[in-house]
Amino acid sequence: DAKTTQPPSMDCAEGRAANLPCNHSTISGNEYVYWYRQIHSQGPQYIIHGLKNNETNEMASLIITEDRKSSTLILPHATLRDTAVYYCIVRVKISNFGNEKLTFGTGTRLTIIP
């Protein structure tokens, strides 16, 4: 799986959009970008994933650059409960019945400020 680079920490004011960047310059054509987050003392939680088109769900939006070498996770209206460590993971999507290992980096610690 391709390696990702994320800033170690970021702050965002409550109610504003939080934009979390991720670099994955060695991503290959069959690899997807996944985002997970981990709130303190809890297990990681899946947020969103995408291949090359922008994606949106009830939690966030994912913007992937045209060359796919970087992406941005957007939390449109950050709340205090969004304070967490956010992990950007690149991996192939094809699963061989249970072979779904996730390779986590150190992530970005996002702090939402009241």
Next chain:
Amino acid sequence: DAGVTQSPTHLIKTRGQHVTLRCSPISGHKSVSWYQQVLGQGPQFIFQYYEKEERGRGNFPDRFSARQFPNYSSELNVNALLLGDSALYLCASSLAEREGHYNEQFFGPGTRLTVL
């Protein structure tokens, strides 16, 4: 619906001892993975089991072993504990419904192991 459950929530052991951690996946999920998370780092993959068979193994010594039972629950065993084994141990389950389709992993709250 119950999520992934793990027991115990906290555990204190001494060096050289053995520990068994338990995980119950979400009902209907057939795949279970184990991760180790040392303080300040992201989770590191240890094992994945599907239908009671090992499907993946991370870079961990043979002191670490696991198994999956017919009801899809799982145990992680660590022998000859070292101080460096102190960590949060996370279990994740996935549906593993069909090949060629990514199966989202759902994580449990983890077991905090402290080795003294």
